[in-house]
Every structure is written in structure tokens, then in C-alpha cells.
Amino acid sequence: MMKTYSTTETVDxxxxxxxxxxxxxxxxxxxxxxxxxxxxxGTHWNPARDFATDEKSQEKLxxxxxxxxxxxxxLPFGSNNSGTGVGGSTLHYTAYTPRAQPDDFQLHTDxxxxxxxxxxFDQIEPYYEEVEQFLGVSGPAVxxxxxxxxxxxxxxxxxINGAGQLMERGCKELGIKTSAxxxxxxxxxxxxxxxxxxxxxxxxxFCQAGCNIGAKASMDVTYIPLAVHYxxxxxxxxxxxQLVKSASGKISEVVYIHNGQEIRQxxxxxxxxxxxxxxxxxxxxxxxANSSGQVGRNVMAHPGLQIWGEFDEDVRPYKGIxxxxxxxxxxxxxxxxxxxxxxxxxxxxQSIGVMPVTYMTQMxxxxxxxxxxxxxxALAYNHxxxxxxxGDCLPYDHNYLELSDEKDIxxxxxxxxYFTNGENEKRMTAHADKLMRDIWTAAGAKNIWAxxxxxxxxxxxxxxxxxxxxxxxxxxxxxxxxxxxxxxxxTFPSALSVNPALTIMxxxxxxxxxxxxxxxxxxxxxx
Amino acid sequence: MPYPPNTVRDLLKTDQVTEATRQELTERLNTSSHPxxxxxxxxxxxxxxxxxRLIPQxxxxxxxxxxxxxxxRLTENKGDGWRYDVMPADGDAYKLGLKGIDESALLRxxxxxxxxxxxxxxxxxxxxxxxxxPGQIWQQxxxxxxxxxxxxxxxxxxxxxxxxxxxxxxxxxxxxxTWQRIGLxxxxxxxPRAEGI
Numbered sequence: 028m029m030k031t032y033s034t035t036e037t038v039d040x041x042x043x044x045x046x047x048x049x050x051x052x053x054x055x056x057x058x059x060x061x062x063x064x065x066x067x068x069g070t071h072w073n074p075a076r077d078f079a080t081d082e083k084s085q086e087k088l089x090x091x092x093x094x095x096x097x098x099x100x101x102l103p104f105g106s107n108n109s110g111t112g113v114g115g116s117t118l119h120y121t122a123y124t125p126r127a128q129p130d131d132f133q134l135h136t137d138x139x140x141x142x143x144x145x146x147x148f149d150q151i152e153p154y155y156e157e158v159e160q161f162l163g164v165s166g167p168a169v170x171x172x173x174x175x176x177x178x179x180x181x182x183x184x185x186x187i188n189g190a191g192q193l194m195e196r197g198c199k200e201l202g203i204k205t206s207a208x209x210x211x212x213x214x215x216x217x218x219x220x221x222x223x224x225x226x227x228x229x230x231x232x233f234c235q236a237g238c239n240i241g242a243k244a245s246m247d248v249t250y251i252p253l254a255v256h257y258x259x260x261x262x263x264x265x266x267x268x269q270l271v272k273s274a275s276g277k278i279s280e281v282v283y284i285h286n287g288q289e290i291r292q293x294x295x296x297x298x299x300x301x302x303x304x305x306x307x308x309x310x311x312x313x314x315x316a317n318s319s320g321q322v323g324r325n326v327m328a329h330p331g332l333q334i335w336g337e338f339d340e341d342v343r344p345y346k347g348i349x350x351x352x353x354x355x356x357x358x359x360x361x362x363x364x365x366x367x368x369x370x371x372x373x374x375x376x377q378s379i380g381v382m383p384v385t386y387m388t389q390m391x392x393x394x395x396x397x398x399x400x401x402x403x404x405a406l407a408y409n410h411x412x413x414x415x416x417x418g419d420c421l422p423y424d425h426n427y428l429e430l431s432d433e434k435d436i437x438x439x440x441x442x443x444x445y446f447t448n449g450e451n452e453k454r455m456t457a458h459a460d461k462l463m464r465d466i467w468t469a470a471g472a473k474n475i476w477a478x479x480x481x482x483x484x485x486x487x488x489x490x491x492x493x494x495x496x497x498x499x500x501x502x503x504x505x506x507x508x509x510x511x512x513x514x515x516x517x518t519f520p521s522a523l524s525v526n527p528a529l530t531i532m533x534x535x536x537x538x539x540x541x542x543x544x545x546x547x548x549x550x551x552x553x554x
Numbered sequence: 555m556p557y558p559p560n561t562v563r564d565l566l567k568t569d570q571v572t573e574a575t576r577q578e579l580t581e582r583l584n585t586s587s588h589p590x591x592x593x594x595x596x597x598x599x600x601x602x603x604x605x606x607r608l609i610p611q612x613x614x615x616x617x618x619x620x621x622x623x624x625x626x627r628l629t630e631n632k633g634d635g636w637r638y639d640v641m642p643a644d645g646d647a648y649k650l651g652l653k654g655i656d657e658s659a660l661l662r663x664x665x666x667x668x669x670x671x672x673x674x675x676x677x678x679x680x681x682x683x684x685x686x687x688p689g690q691i692w693q694q695x696x697x698x699x700x701x702x703x704x705x706x707x708x709x710x711x712x713x714x715x716x717x718x719x720x721x722x723x724x725x726x727x728x729x730x731x732t733w734q735r736i737g738l739x740x741x742x743x744x745x746p747r748a749e750g751i
Contacts, residue, residue: 079572079574079578080575080727081575081714083578083582083714084578089634091635093636094635095636095639096637097640103636105636106635109635186736186737188736229732230732231729231733239574341741346726383719384713387709388706388709391705391709392706395683397607398609401609401709405713408722409722409724409748443639
């Protein structure tokens with residue numbers, strides 16, 4: 028039975044959003060004995076009953092309120108860069124969970140561009156370990172890149188599918204080191220107190236459209252049940268519209284819409300965990316926490332170029348964990364002659380399987396194929412495999428979010444997001460384009476083609492030490508409103524050269540611990 | 555047809571697909587065309603003619619109703635979470651884009667799009683895709699983006715359909731027994747083998 032709280036009582040904390048930023052923090056605060064309520068805009072699904080193995084019907088997992096994409100490289104949202112439902116975008120993340128490396132947190136120190144994080148790897152590492160253990164991350168016995176792990180992955184790696192085998196083959200030819208990737212999907216059954224038993228991955232390959240057996244560690248089958256176990260209340264289908272500031276300068280009340288009704292919840296603290304776009308949008312709508320003028324600024328998105336090829340072998344790219352194989356040899360890459368590259372930071376390489384509708388729509392959008400050409404290329408679906416990169420992205424003044432004059436179906440201004448890759452991202456992408464084509468050629472690919480993209484929208488509420496240039500401090504606390512915290516990918520000062528979910532969860536736990544510690548073991552007295 | 559027919563339809567009758575999956579795909583298989591509610595009948599006919607060139611279905615006994623699905627989505631005012639800032643709202647973009655294609659057809663060939671030969675239709679659509687089609691409408695609506703959005707939505711609708719999935723040999727929906735043979739050239743018994751490619 029889930030504990031419930033009345034809207035007339037003042038709860039210790041309201042958490043807005045139940046994805047990678049909200050759910051771990053919610054569980055931590057509940058465990059500490061705080062009265063906590065999570066408000067989630069989307070539905071609380073029952074995956075076994077509600078999730079079909081059908082991409083079209085699973086579009087319900089995406090944040091489908093319209094956003095306006097501007098700039099020279101407009102960002103797609105919906106299936107990418109968004110999520111809704113209890114669990115947020117972890118419902119459709121690929122579960123790829125590499126750690127960032129220590130130098131990812133100090134790009135400015137190392138390259139003189141971007142900004143450093145206000146904390147180092149050493150601050151985040153214990154939380155990486157905790158999250159990996161709790162989720163049951165499957166990974167190799169020895170991970171070849173970054174600092175030596177203090178504790179090995181909980182479970183052995185997931186089996187390598189066709190795309191992974193092909194990338195292994197191509198990389199071997201070129202002398203690039205590869206490894207089974209770390210994925211937050213179970214290679215064996217797993218039991219956690221407060222969560223229960225979760226089964227091993229069925230190799231269904233449908234991570235990006237929702238796991239229907241709970242093998243993938245989305246928040247709805249991990250931190251959310253843990254939070255409920257410790258007394259948190261989850262309220263789905265609650266869309267927050269206002270944060271009410273009292274005369275004391277603190278947030279005293281959160282206003283939300285549920286079933287068309289406006290409801291108010293009194294609270295002592297607010298944790299905003301709605302993701303890069305909605306977190307910034309809510310603050311801008313309410314004119315809050317923006318004395319720095321930085322809310323909405325510094326939008327970043329990983330260069331995520333994909334290279335696809337057709338192989339003689341049967342690949343059947345719908346089977347197995349999509350991102351089975353990784354290389355981080357390009358974390359701080361050399362140029363193709365072994366010299367210095369002409370860009371800052373670096374990227375990782377990942378093999379990718381793909382669901383059919385995703386692949387076909389990418390061929391339509393990215394390759395512009397239609398008519399018999401599209402149908403012919405589609406017939407090769409069972410023989411295609413891909414590789415992609417995830418690379419660091421620098422913050423620029425020209426990349427930002429603003430509120431437009433156009434209203435969405437809720438009557439609220441649609442966000443407009445400007446995004447244009449800078450010189451650094453273009454050079455990195457050109458480097459990766461050549462390298463991945465070489466790998467695929469070495470692996471025996473034909474009809475190689477590139478799909479340009481940026482993935483994982485990051486930034487808009489930068490974390491830092493200076494209230495004039497950052498929105499929150501290293502603890503995630505607003506510089507302007509002492510009882511307002513942000514815990515999601517909006518606070519990342521730099522994009523990191525890895526998928527963000529694991530780091531979002533790790534930083535969320537750190538934010539929760541800092542909050543609890545600053546409250547001196549008795550949060551209520553300090554509030 | 556490199557892959558045998560009826561694969562997905564046969565699997566839907568077995569316990570190798572979940573109930574949720576069976577419901578969605580069976581409903582899609584059984585959907586029949588209905589009069590348009592967002593587009594006028596003329597607009598819908600034109601959209602259908604365009605979609606037949608974008609994704610030919612000449613070899614199908616049962617037509618996948620791409621235009622009907624687009625009409626349904628726009629009637630329900632559903633979106634996919636974003637749009638290009640340079641584009642008007644989806645419904646307006648479609649109405650304007652259809653006008654633009656007929657305008658271009660008249661300017662280029664002196665006839666409406668539907669009166670053109672399939673070769674002429676393809677030439678015209680190619681020009682729209684490259685933003686090289688003549689006409690006033692394309693001064694207000696970026697032709698290349700309109701084409702990209704239309705083509706993407708058409709491809710999404712087509713390849714979501716069980717019949718199109720049979721065509722490409724996809725049976726990923728039959729996942730109840732789990733997939734154990736996932737490496738190169740490893741197939742489960744229920745995965746169709748290509749014939750003659």
C-alpha cells in the first residue's frame with residue numbers, strides 16, 4: 028500500500044518529475060523519513076499489460092506536447108530528448124550506462140573551453156557505484172577505460188548481438204580496443220530489498236520503446252518502488268503549472284492540474300526534476316530563480332552521428348540489447364595520422380541495433396529515400412547494423428531555450444529551442460565520420476550511409492559556484508530561492524562524453540545527501 | 555517478394571506475441587478506409603496520390619492507408635512532440651503543401667498533379683524535395699522541410715503496418731519465447747528466411 032498525504036498538510040518535499048533526476052532522490056528522502064510527494068505529468072503504466080512490441084503504439088512514452096526547434100541544427104524531440112510517465116525518459120532510454128571519466132568534469136582546465144563542473148569525479152564516483160549496484164548494471168569484469176573500478180559490475184555483460192560482433196570485427200582490424208558495454212538491463216535475475224525480483228533481459232531489443240518485463244532498470248521498476256516502500260507518495264497525471272513563493276522568499280506551495288482540476292500542495296521544499304526543457308520552462312513561466320539570467324541558456328546536445336551499413340550476414344537488428352559493444356579509445360582521440368586533433372574533448376563509440384520503424388523513418392528523413400529506392404533499402408533491414416558516437420558538446424550563447432508566443436494544448440507558451448552545432452562539434456563529427464566509415468568498411472559493410480543527429484538535450488539551469496553565472500550551486504540548490512533544488516540534466520555545466528542517465532542518477536543521490544546533511548540529520552528543524 | 559507472405563499474420567494467431575501486441579497489430583490490420591475528416595475529399599485524394607509515389611504499393615492486395623492515418627492524426631490534433639520552427643502548425647503545413655504541389659504541377663506541366671504521368675509526378679516530387687519546385691506557396695512554406703516531414707510520416711505509417719513488416723521479414727513482435735539466437739547468422743525457427751536474395 029502506498030502512503031498518501033493530504034493536500035492540506037505541509038509535506039517536507041515535493042518532487043516534480045519521476046525520471047532519472049527525481050526518482051533516486053525521492054527514494055533517498057523517503058528513506059530518511061521525510062514526507063515526500065512526487066508529481067508526475069504522465070501516466071503510471073503497467074508495462075506487462077500496457078506495453079506492446081510496437082513502436083507506433085509506444086509513442087505514448089514520449090513527451091508529445093509540441094516544442095519548436097530552431098537554429099541551424101534543430102533538435103528533434105518526442106522520441107528523442109523527452110519522456111513522460113512514471114519513470115520519465117528512463118521508460119525509453121537505451122539503458123546505456125557508461126560512467127563519465129574524471130577529465131570530463133574539467134574541460135575548461137584541460138582545453139580552455141566550456142566550463143568545469145563545481146565538483147570532481149571523486150565526489151560522484153561513490154554514487155556511480157551505488158547506482159550501478161542498485162540497478163543491477165550488467166558489464167564486463169574489467170572495464171578497459173577510466174580509473175580502475177573499486178567494485179566490479181554486479182552482473183556479467185549482456186550477450187553481444189550481430190551489430191556488436193560486426194563492430195568488434197571492424198575495430199579489431201583497425202587496432203581499436205572494444206569491450207562489452209555497461210547496460211542497466213539484467214543479464215541474470217536480480218533481487219533488491221524494497222523492489223523485489225526482476226527477471227533477466229529477454230533480448231527483445233525494444234529498450235527505446237519500453238521494456239515490458241522489468242529487466243531494464245527504468246525508474247518505475249527500481250527507485251520508484253523503493254521510494255514507495257519507504258513511504259513516498261507518487262501522484263501521476265499531475266502537471267505542475269506554478270511554484271508559489273511566500274513573503275519569506277521560499278516556495279510554499281506547488282500548483283498542479285489533475286483531471287482538469289487545479290490542486291495546491293503545501294510544502295517545505297521543492298525539487299525540480301522535470302528535465303532540461305520542462306525544468307527551465309517552468310522557471311521561466313513563473314519568473315523564478317533567474318537572477319543570473321542563465322535559466323534557459325547553455326543548451327547542449329551530444330553529437331550523435333550514426334553510421335549504418337548493410338552486411339552479407341543476417342543481422343536481424345531487432346534482437347539483443349541495442350548498445351552491446353563500446354569503445355572509449357576515442358575519449359581523447361588522435362587525428363588520423365596519430366597527431367593532435369583540432370577539437371576539444373572526445374567521444375565514445377557504440378554498436379547499435381535498431382527497431383524497424385525507427386530505421387525506416389531515419390532513412391526517409393536523413394537519406395531522403397523514397398519510391399522504389401526506399402523500398403529496396405528497406406528490404407535490407409535484416410542485414411543492417413550501425414555504430415554511433417556520443418561526444419561532448421560545448422555551451423554557446425547561440426544555443427538556448429525561450430518561451431514562444433504560441434500556446435500548446437494546455438494553454439501554456441511552447442518552448443522554442445535554438446540549437447546550432449559549433450566548430451568543435453563539427454570537427455569532432457567529421458573525425459568520427461571517417462573513423463566509423465573505416466570501421467564499417469573493415470567489417471565488410473556495403474551501402475554505408477550517415478545519419479546526422481544530436482542526442483540528449485542538456486543544460487538550461489547550469490550548476491556552478493558563482494551566482495552570477497549559474498542557476499544552482501554544486502548541491503543543486505537555487506542561489507535565489509533557498510528551498511528550491513534542481514536535480515536533472517538541466518544542471519550539467521558541460522555535456523560529458525557519455526550518455527547522461529547514470530550521471531543524472533548519481534548526482535541526484537548526491538543532491539539528496541547534501542540536502543539531508545545540511546539539514547543536520549534533522550531536516551525538519553532546519554527548514 | 556524476398557520474404558514469404560503471412561509471417562506476421564500467422565504469428566499473431568499464436569501465443570508467441572503478447573496480448574497487448576496482438577491487439578495493436580490486429581487493429582491496424584483490420585482498419586479500413588473512411589472518408590476524411592480533416593482534409594477535404596479532394597485534398598485526401600491528392601495526398602493519397604503523392605503517398606503512392608513516395609511508397610509504392612502496386613504489388614499489394616490490401617492497401618495500407620497512409621493518407622487516412624495522417625487525416626486521423628490531424629483530426630485528433632496529435633503531434634510528435636516537436637516541429638521545425640520554420641514550419642507552420644502541422645495541419646496548416648499539410649493543407650498548404652498540398653496546394654503547393656498542385657501549383658507546381660500546373661506551372662511545370664500545365665496540369666494538376668493527379669493528371670500527370672507517374673514519371674512526371676516523380677520529377678515534380680523530386681523538385682519539391684530539393685526545394686526547386688516553382689510556385690508562390692513555396693515562398694511561405696519551405697518545400698524541402700514539408701517534403702521531409704511528409705515522407706517521414708508516410709514511412710512511419712507504412713512500416714508500422716504488419717503487411718509492410720512481412721515484406722521486410724521483421725518478426726520482432728513475436729517476443730514471448732525470448733530471443734536466444736541473437737548473433738550473426740543465428741536465427742530462431744520463427745524468423746523467416748529470405749528467398750532468392
